[in-house]
C-alpha cells in the first residue's frame with residue numbers, strides 16, 4: 368500500500384494558500400428560525416401586515432391595501448388548507464411572513480406570497496422563506512410553486528431568479544413558476560428539522576420574555592404566547 372505523503376512543516380512566516388475543502392471551508396448559513404403558524408397567531412399576523420408601509424402593501428398585495436382590507440385578508444386566511452410560515456423576533460412579533468395559498472381543489476399548484484418588515488431585510492429571510500415554502504409545497508405533492516409580483520419589485524425578482532424560477536414579464540406585472548421535484552426522504556427530513564428549530568426558538572423566546580416580565584414586575588404578563 369502506498370503510504371500517505373508526509374505533510375511538510377511550514378516554514379516560519381511562509382504564506383500557503385489555504386486548501387479548498389468544499390464543505391468545511393464554506394461559511395455556515397445563519398440559522399433563520401422559521402415555523403409554521405396557526406390561527407392562534409392571527410393577532411400577530413394582523414400587526415405584521417398593518418406595520419407594512421403603503422408602498423410595501425402595494426408590493427405585497429398588488430394594490431394599496433387599506434387597514435380594512437388587511438383585516439379582511441387576515442380573517443380570510445384558511446389555516447389548515449393554506450400554510451403560513453413566520454419568523455419571530457425576540458418580542459414575539461412577526462418579522463416576516465410567508466403565505467402558501469392553496470386554491471380549493473387545486474392539486475398541482477400552490478401560490479407564494481411573502482413580506483419582511485424593513486428592519487429584517489437584506490438578511491436572507493425572504494430567500495429562506497421561499498426555500499421553506501418550496502420544500503413544503505413539494506412535500507404536499509404540488510408540481511409548481513407560483514408567484515406574482517410587480518415587475519418593479521427588484522428584491523423579489525432577485526429571490527425568484529436565484530431560486531431558478533421561470534419568470535414572465537407582462538407589462539407592469541411578473542409571474543414566476545418553480546417546477547418542483549417529487550418529495551423524498553430528505554425533503555421531509557429538512558421540513559421536520561426546520562419546524563423543530565423554529566418551534567424551539569419560539570419557546571425559548573417566549574420563556575425569556577416571561578422570565579424578563581417576572582424579573583421586572585414580579586409576575587408574568589397575561590397573553591404571553593407559548594403555543
Ligand SMILES: CC(C)(COP(=O)(O)OP(=O)(O)OC[C@H]1O[C@@H](n2cnc3c(N)ncnc32)[C@H](O)[C@@H]1OP(=O)(O)O)[C@@H](O)C(=O)NCCC(=O)NCCS
Nearest residue numbers: 426427480481482483488489490491492493494521522525
Ligand atoms: C421582497 C422582500 C420579501 C425581500 O425580503 P428580504 O428578506 O430582504 O430578502 P433577501 O434578504 O433574502 O434577499 C433580497 C435580495 O434582493 C436584493 N435587493 C433588495 N432590494 C433591492 C433593490 N431595490 N434592487 C435590487 N436588489 C435588491 C438584496 O440585496 C438581496 O440580494 P443579496 O442576497 O444578493 O444581497 C421584502 O423586501 C419585502 O417584504 N418587500 C415588501 C413586500 C413584497 O414585495 N413582497 C413580495 C410580493 S409576493
